[in-house]
Amino acid sequence: MASCLWRYRCRILLCICTPCILLGCLFIYITLALCLAMAHTYPSDGQIISSKLPNGLFVATGTTNSIMLASYPIQPFWRQGLNKAAFWNLIQHVMDRQHNPILQASGNISRKHNITSLNQNGCFPSYEGMWRTSDYFTQPLQIQKFIISMHCRVYPLLIDQPGLCAKTEEAPMLLLAIKSQVPNFRNRQAIRMTWGYSGLLKGQVGKGGLVRRVFLLGKIDEELSEGIKKESEMYDDIILWDFMDTFFNLTLKDVLFWDWFSKRCQNARFVLKGDDDVFVRTPALLDYLENQEKLHLKRHGHAKKMEDFVVGDIITSAFPLRLETNKYYIPESFYKGMYPTYPGGGGVVYSGALVPRLLQVSRRVHLFPIDDVYVGMCLQRLGVIPIDHPAFLTFDFNAEEAKEPCAHHTILLVHKRSPEEMLKLWTETLRPSEECRNTTLRNEEKQEEILSE
Template sequence: MGNPNSKRMTFFMTLNAVIIIIFIYVSFSTKDILPLKHLHSAGTLPMRRRIEHRSSSVHYGSTIKRNVLKRKERNSSETSKQLEVKGASLLHSNIEAAPFFLAYSTQQPKSSESLMKSQQNTMPIVSSINGSSSVPNTSSEIPALPLLTPVLTRTVYEPGHLNEELDIKRICIDRGLFLRLLILITSAQSHFMARMSIRQTWMHYASRRDVGMAFVLGRTTNATLNESLNKENYMYGDMIRGNFIDSYFNLTLKTISMLEWADMHCPRVKYILKTDDDMFINVPRLLDFIDGHKDTRTIYGRLARRWKPVRSSKSKYFVSYKLYSGLQYPTFTTGPAYLLTGDIVHELYTQSLNTYYMQLEDVFITGIVSKSLEIMRLHAKEFRNSRTSFLPCNIRKAISVHMIKPSEQYNLWKSLLDSSIKCK
């Protein structure tokens, strides 16, 4: 039967070995699980979690197993997608905010990094939150969720333009030395008919030696559309294309790109009109207006006074308290058309980069940034910036008329040129 003591000793040795093996297994399993609890802690959005996880990989990278991460990400993918959409809707109210987020996350300064650093050290930061100025923070970083967090424009704007097919000399000869007026028309990439109707009507004034005109667009990730734009620009050479994704929420980036191009290629021009591709511009009336005004450091247009921020997340004009906490905007000129004196272009461009970003380009450029630079904004009744009666005499008295369809450009152009029509 054997020695009972020997059997008892063998039993306890076996039991101890089993306990040790279980203890070791539990220890390694705990190391795999604990970092995942930290990674999916409550109260943070999925995008922020992923960024925090990447930044802390030094501490946890050796302990998190790839197969566990993949399994966890598959299980939480549906929840993450819902939270990201909800986070975007807090600022822009619909899924159209995606292109805006893309610009923040993909457009970083490259070749002009030294330029940005020099501006960072010389220009004060202007806050769109309260309008105050402060010393630049040289260690600024791009927020994990820029849709919900105020960020300086310089962190999301990439300088430079795609000028391969652009006829710069025709648009602004001699850097604008003899140019009275440069008209820059912001246009959506798909608005080919709008651009063609303008080229065939009031853009004919660009044939004058003292007037230059061009369209301003952004980038696209659509290869077919990009090829079409290349062909269009090869034929006409009048499309300035900046380094930003072309979308509604990037209109401020488009205007900044316009200012950068004018500052670089046409710094001596007397006046610059910023307008849109759904506008009819009465160029002769605008030139008469310029001759009658000799102000400096001024923006002319249709003034908007004491406008209050829209706080409803259902509106495309929605601005959160985090982005702008004031009860009303500074006085600004409405965006469809406004006229800049050439002596403020450089200041507007550099100061806009050191101001907290806002997607409402007219409020941002002609309100917040212009106020910080003490630039005058003057009301001019000739800037209608709205749809008006198409009676010939109404058109002749106006500088800008808004919400014009491509087919309507020809009717207004005819009214403008018909010498048989007499107006008082």
């Protein structure tokens, strides 16, 4: 009897206590939720922050490039302390934070260094004073000159070609944008006579398309030479800006060309940006680009533009060269870390639709002394992955391949070639011998398999 009474009392106690325990847990949960919501909604100054993110896409670097999975961060976002180990890293860190849409929304941005807005002269506020003085004066002269001028990126045109892409109703299939210097007349003349022909050009096997040519130059001397003026009047293919044409200013040519293209030649479907000592099999390149358009059409239809197309000799896992005698030398006090994946600057092809995007993102990336690395930095921030193609040889053939009689019939671009070699190779590849007539382009078989599917 006592045992039954005990069980009865336990059941009554359980029935009474259980709802109380559940209500207590619910109260604790609601209290914690409200505290967290208030902590995230109200900053220290008491102003309410909208829970909605600002318009625009925010991309965080993560551990995966899969299109099926979102990347997740390896390290915590937005460290409060800036990395002052290297000058470029420091000023770019500030730039990235001040253009970060989430930090803009939360107001969690340091305004100590306002280096994110171009003034009316086309310059960011000068930040050379942020460099440690003792380090600055120990650097090579070209580094010192770059630091002094790197905050400016708008320079007037001394010679322009405003009607280059408007001479015919047909949009150019390919614009050849060739980096040159005023003294390199022989290189420019050899290009005009060979692979840089401007006009309708037939492909090696395909229909080809309209090609336009322009040479990108800066000043060598303070006075503009009469020779370059006459050359421009004769050939209508010179663009010259009012800045000193040095090796570390090649990055300026990219940025200024992107701006020029967006205003003067935005209807061009593709751009070849290369040096004036490369040889290009232009007819074969036109065939390759025609096939790329067919592949794109097959995958995406007419609606989607080729906004992410970049192809060339792609360099990965590269580090800055620290040997002072090398022209690519970058001191550790200026830049620290690996370079992003980038296309070799000797010759790269990208879609015309990508150029406005490159121009836009370049306004959020500080200039860097090595031009092809800078392009890689911009592509990285756009999330564009360049295509590595073995027919782009920015480092020339290896010793064994160079001995092959038909080696130049298997490539699209090779670096470096003299004006005399350009003339010889153009004749040989335009009318191939019986031995080389059926030679296929490197990597061509794989592309044909995709097209036939």
